[in-house]
Amino acid sequence: MASVVLFFSPGSCSRVTLVALEETGVDYTVQRVLLANGEQRRPEFRAVNPKGKVPALLVDNRVLTENVAILTFLARRHPEAGLLPAADPWQEAEALSLLSWCASGLHPLVTRLRLPQRFCDLPGSADRVRELAREEMIGQLSVAEERLSRQPWMLGQAWSIADTYLAWAWGRCPESGIDATRFPHLCRHHDRTMARPAAQRAIRREATG
């Protein structure tokens, strides 16, 4: 049996990988990297992921980084978990398109909302960086809101790990000043996604390590 170790930080985007691991039922251990304490910059962690980001997944001593790659690997390795549709190449590509949008469209906006000083350090600029990110995020979220007004999950009738990635990104928005009442379908989708037993186990795992 493979040895699997996830490097994660509570509440960060590594939660999506944590949920995926829980959905597969695979045995794994975790290593906490507290971003709030700057632990991603420590040499021990840089030896695992020189980019200094979580998630990083160690599988039999080989390191895989980037959520999209890790989630695709887990989906292919555990097709029975239904992380991504696998039977049809078009459906799988649509799922990867969604995951990529979460990773390269929504996630950087979450970072701008939460860490505006990384984008401009001129005195007094943080509010404006946030405001522009908020506007862009509202436009992007409207795409998901419209889709979820027609179907329960982003890909249609079945949950996929792309729903968890979206729910993670959306979950960071109301605390960053985005009015949740404008996105009722995203709110319900978030609650349904995070109520899944695997998501609940992942959140407990974040707390206990």
Ligand SMILES: N[C@@H](CCC(=O)N[C@@H](CS)C(=O)NCC(=O)O)C(=O)O
């Ligand atoms: N492109 C990476 C991004 C990962 C990422 O930005 N992770 C954040 C947490 S949500 C992180 O580790 N940030 C630490 C830092 O930037 O110092 C992925 O999709 O996995």
